[in-house]
Amino acid sequence: MSSRILESLIYWRDVKKSGIVFGAGLITLVAISSFSVISVFAYLSLLALVGTVAFRVYKSVTQAVQKTNDGHPFKEYLELDLTLSQEKVQHFAGVAVAHINGFVAELRRLFLVEDIIDSIKFGVILWVFTYIGAWFNGMTLVILAFVSLFTLPKVYENNKQSIDTYLDLVRNKLTEITDKIRVALPIGNKKPVAAAAAESDKDK
Numbered sequence: 001m002s003s004r005i006l007e008s009l010i011y012w013r014d015v016k017k018s019g020i021v022f023g024a025g026l027i028t029l030v031a032i033s034s035f036s037v038i039s040v041f042a043y044l045s046l047l048a049l050v051g052t053v054a055f056r057v058y059k060s061v062t063q064a065v066q067k068t069n070d071g072h073p074f075k076e077y078l079e080l081d082l083t084l085s086q087e088k089v090q091h092f093a094g095v096a097v098a099h100i101n102g103f104v105a106e107l108r109r110l111f112l113v114e115d116i117i118d119s120i121k122f123g124v125i126l127w128v129f130t131y132i133g134a135w136f137n138g139m140t141l142v143i144l145a146f147v148s149l150f151t152l153p154k155v156y157e158n159n160k161q162s163i164d165t166y167l168d169l170v171r172n173k174l175t176e177i178t179d180k181i182r183v184a185l186p187i188g189n190k191k192p193v194a195a196a197a198a199e200s201d202k203d204k
Contacts, residue, residue, distance in 0.1 A: 010153045022150045029146055033139040117182055 012018045031040045052074070059073040072078065109115070110122040136144070156163055 010150055011157060012150075012154055018150065025146055026143070029139070029143045033143065116185060117178055120181075 008014060009018050009021050028040065028044065031043075056073060059070070062068075063070055110119050113119045132141070
């Protein structure tokens, strides 16, 4: 359910809802980058509280003047079940543990050079990150990631065919270069991708 809601937001299925979430999130992140997290949380909470109190008073006065009995204006939200069931907690915990275990196993494989080509690729990525870290601080990267989350999926959806074509070209070129490096390095313990595919076809 939550994944469908997230997908609906990042793909802008409902422009109004996505715009509200994107605008509110971006304003919050920019505020956090300029002020402390505690100050931002306190001011946003205070703003929300003032809004709900003002709306509650307005509805109460309106009901008194019109002599209606519509009840509490936030009754629908007060009756929402926000409790987490034990099954949901166990499910999320299981998913988190599985991702953590996979992440740790992958780091061990890369740092202990199980495959030298993969470790070299990892080293290149870390080297690029040193430059990214010098250009941007952590909060700027978070803001860029948030903006990308609400823009790149929609751009990809609208230009899927052409983007996939270019990605396939880049992927094939990288595979070709990687295979050449594997052949040149005697300590690489995996067969080149192209060679492995050819051998598999021959066996068939």
